[in-house]
Amino acid sequence: MNNESNNIIDEDMLPEYDFIGGVRGKHYQDYRQGHTVTIHQEDSTTIVQHYDLTEGSIILDPDIREYFPNAESVNHALRTLINLVPRTIPSPKS
8 A cells, every 4th residue: 555545536426525534434433433423303303223243254454455455355265274274283381
């Protein structure tokens, strides 16, 4: 990843979107712990939904995602790593 990536202009962003003063990754750790979405309906009712990562889900950091863009590539790399590490049998505690 290069330093120029912070200066890339996203052509899909509308002019009225203003992120001046925004902090990238501000809610990153909270999101990993689960997050709540509150929807305020036009009829004045509110819907609150909580989302957790499903069991087995992981979030890759952006620099890792650059090299492993999908589950297949991650699983292949991990299986290769597993084959390199000898399986040890834990010794009984005395």
